[in-house]
Amino acid sequence: MTKNPTVLKWLEEMKELLGPKDVMWIDGSNEQTEALRKEACESGELIKLNQELLPDCYLHRTNPNDVARVEDRTFICTTKKEDAGPTNNWCAPDEMYKKLYNIARGSYNGKTMYIIPYSMGPIGSPLAKIGIEVTDSIYVVLNMLIMTRVSPEVMDVLGDSNDWVRCLHSRCDIDPEGRYICQFPEDNTIISVNSGYGGNVLLGKKCFALRIASYQGWKEGWMAEHMLILGLENPKGEVKYIAAAFPSACGKTNLAMLIPPEYLRKKGYKIWTVGDDIAWMRIGPDGRLYAINPENGFFGVAPGTNEKSNYNALASTKKGTIFTNVAHDLSNNTVWWEGLNKDLPQNANDWKGNKWDASKFNKADKSTYAANPNSRFTAPAKNCPCISEEFDKGEGVPISAIVFGGRRAKTAPLVYQSKSWENGVFVGSAMASETTAAAAGAVGVVRRDPMAMLPFCGYNMADYFQHWLDMGKKLGDKAPKIFNVNWFRTDDEGNFLWPGFGDNMRVLNWIIDRCEGNADAIETAIGYVPKPEDIDLTDLDMDMDTLKGILTVDKDMWLKECAEIEEHYKKFGDKLPKELREQLNTVKANLEK
């Protein structure tokens, strides 16, 4: 497959360490993929679903102790502790290599070592990067075949270069005590042991495309972000691109594939999906910021996905998809999850493979659910009915607006625009959101998650903030405008006040109008909010007062927010860029005016 000496040397080392019985290069061919699916079905690793209703679709169950990312077991291993910063777990590289090699040694005994050469981004694109993952899991191979671009051509593009990321995955014993997800950004290396779940083991995704790539972007002058990318087409046929960062399970996939409300569809508005989770962004020859989606598929949250909430995501899962930890509907050998439809399956196995008792289902008790709250689908991007024609092009799309957002029951208004790039970086740095099932640990606790990158920034977050400020200086007046949204404001009974999903289009239109200089705004202490009449409520069962309510900036709440941001900033000590402290002081002064 290759003569690249750096690749051959590393693979020899891996073989020596892991002790497989044989080695297989993954080539992306149909024959090989089919053979691996068959083998996985025979061993029970996969269940073949109804091939008439769901062609080439399979179900997989992970160990119940292994259903989400594990942030407390994720490490950034840099020579200097300070380079990992106060928000990452750190360990010295030497020590961590030793520990992980001891865990992984001999762990492929009697097994095949699969070698996956893959490209993040269209193969050969100047914005793409190459990785090689070795794994002992067919599930990982089949997922990587969907999520990345796997082909022998990747090795041709790499040639003799050493610019590739080494990715070692070993299932070992799926022992939660021995589970480690480690990034070594100084040596372009990732090691993941004792897990078989998505974000921990599809090493091209969070480990490479965010943790390693954010470090590379810092060194090389570009950005790797936890962002969706969408194109908004207006009735004139012009398409403007938006990149948006929301924390895990806070609505990126849904926004990226949005279907506009009918009255806007009739006028000719349309959304095109470029990406749903990760954006790599560089300054283009014309000085604007260009983004590509380095992935080739969607690893999306299943629960809540249905024909109405996200038609395009559901349509994407109808062929060539791997479902993980959803329920198995035995009546027709298909899949089910909470929120797919109202018909609870009467003959189904739950996500653990046990007979599911629909009569015991209780919405308030997650232990009665059929699907795991973080169950996922791995679907090819090309299945998506609204995939952008730019998706497969390597040049990237010019970004007009960057949008931050999170789950905040109170405090954050539906939408506001920052007053400048610097002010926007402040808004991103202060982001907070309620935690979700995407990571192990408590759910629903508000925490600061700057730029939705808290679990994914591969270096010191204070340096990351500085990098954002530096990018703004380089972009100058060509910089995208920065906004913040919150779809999750609730009333006192906990009901969402904003309809969300497709109706978020109403907010996107205001955002683009602002970028184009076509909408007015009201200046508040924290930024510009829309005039209520500029958010179109056509066909919505919503009164002006509710809208005004979710657009308000409550002085007392925001003073409290500022105190919390102050506390959050303390972690970064002297490394916090002074511009951000000044921004905080200005907001406080504005509020007290």
Ligand code: GTP
């Ligand atoms: P990751 O893949 O974990 O990075 O998540 P994501 O940001 O892509 O999240 P996703 O779009 O899958 O949304 C996760 C959850 O948020 C689902 O349960 C959705 O139903 C819910 N959700 C998404 N958009 C909205 C919205 O506009 N309003 C409300 N109320 N819920 C939403």
Ligand code: SPV
């Ligand atoms: C997330 O948690 O943000 C995801 C899913 O997109 S995972 O790939 O598991 O990280």
Ligand code: MN
């Ligand atoms: Mn994500």
